[in-house]
Amino acid sequence: MIWNLSSQLTFFLRGINFHIVLYQGINNLNPRIAIVGSGAVGSYYGARLAISGADVHFLMRADLEHVQQFGLRIESSKAAVEHLEKVNAYGSTADIGYCDLVIIALKATDNHSLEKILPPLLKEDTIIMTLQNGLGNEEFLAKRFGGNRVIGGLCFVCINRPSPGVVYHIAQGRITCGEFSGLPVPRTHDVGLIFKRAGIPFLVAESLPKERWRKLVWNIPFNGLAIVGGGVDTATVLETNNLYCLAKELMSEVMGVALALGYEMPDSLIEHNLNETKKMGSYNPSSMIDFVMGKPVEVEAIWGEAVRIGLEAGSDIVRMECLYNLIRIAIDRRDNP
Numbered sequence: 001m002i003w004n005l006s007s008q009l010t011f012f013l014r015g016i017n018f019h020i021v022l023y024q025g026i027n028n029l030n031p032r033i034a035i036v037g038s039g040a041v042g043s044y045y046g047a048r049l050a051i052s053g054a055d056v057h058f059l060m061r062a063d064l065e066h067v068q069q070f071g072l073r074i075e076s077s078k079a080a081v082e083h084l085e086k087v088n089a090y091g092s093t094a095d096i097g098y099c100d101l102v103i104i105a106l107k108a109t110d111n112h113s114l115e116k117i118l119p120p121l122l123k124e125d126t127i128i129m130t131l132q133n134g135l136g137n138e139e140f141l142a143k144r145f146g147g148n149r150v151i152g153g154l155c156f157v158c159i160n161r162p163s164p165g166v167v168y169h170i171a172q173g174r175i176t177c178g179e180f181s182g183l184p185v186p187r188t189h190d191v192g193l194i195f196k197r198a199g200i201p202f203l204v205a206e207s208l209p210k211e212r213w214r215k216l217v218w219n220i221p222f223n224g225l226a227i228v229g230g231g232v233d234t235a236t237v238l239e240t241n242n243l244y245c246l247a248k249e250l251m252s253e254v255m256g257v258a259l260a261l262g263y264e265m266p267d268s269l270i271e272h273n274l275n276e277t278k279k280m281g282s283y284n285p286s287s288m289i290d291f292v293m294g295k296p297v298e299v300e301a302i303w304g305e306a307v308r309i310g311l312e313a314g315s316d317i318v319r320m321e322c323l324y325n326l327i328r329i330a331i332d333r334r335d336n337p
Helices: 005-015 040-051 064-070 108-117 137-145 186-197 208-228 234-239 241-260 268-280 286-292 299-312 318-335
Strands: 032-036 055-059 072-076 082-084 099-104 122-130 150-163 166-179 202-204
Touching (some): 040 055, 040 072, 040 082, 040 099, 040 150, 040 166, 108 137, 108 299, 122 186, 137 150, 150 186, 150 208, 166 208, 166 268, 186 202, 208 234, 208 268, 208 286, 208 299, 241 268, 241 299, 241 318
Parallel strands (some): 032 055, 072 166, 099 122, 122 150, 166 202
Antiparallel strands (some): 072 082, 150 166
16 A cells, blocks of 8 residues: 555644644624623624624613613713613523623633533634623633633723623723634734724734733732722722832732743832823722622632742742732632621
8 A cells, every 4th residue: 555645744744633623713794693601791892893884682681671771882971972772681591592702791700611601602713702891711621611712802991881781981992812722813804893893992912811910910919909908999099198009019029020031011000000000080899899789709810820930930029928828818708707
């Protein structure tokens, strides 16, 4: 028997159960999009996409009946009200079916539910995009659904959900996105075009991990101090001298961990974050709202994992450790009065 090179390669690959799926871009010109987690973040971005003409389908829980009847509204002090009257809202992913792009906007505390929620949405080339806070979300998805599906998005937006079916936009809205498996590929830019068509600023990052740590430079101090400060807003953090000084020191520590991991950030990032926070006014960070309302807080994703990585890297993170422990104590006292 004479084998050519192709036959030998096929035989070899069968022997090691080798499987490669190449994702180059989104083939569908109008991709079917699922929003999993329709709180403030999912409702805001999903509604903006749908209003622009995208084919968007929302998985909803508490707001399902209200949204099916009245739609979704985006209100803002700086822009006209946007109203998505007809919303494709469902109580089950089995009712949605296969999608080209699945956007995860659940809190990281609900990640365990994704193992049952996501499969009805996934075909072989479905992209999973997480818009969640903190560390470990991409790794969680990659382990269960394949790393070559996963892209990570970071939302830089100030929004709240004051009532069912209503999102109040305060400031910003940019998404920074990167590939879990490495450098950007055509599909990363394809996803960006979908958001840009909806008027949403979208940046493609060369390094997703670096951008995760860049966002933590803000999230760790301001979400954390808002909780341990007794449920205060960002304006109070800036106006209270002790909290203001701690915020600056915490930002410096987070940047130190990032540097130890090889992600250098300019010292000017601290002043930039302070200036941007001033523009937000009396903004209530999402983790503080969850804490005050008695909901689960993303303690491990935002603070715990960062602390563990910082300790392993040998970084000086005394304040980060202290903040992490104080948040855990505050939640324990809240739940066990």
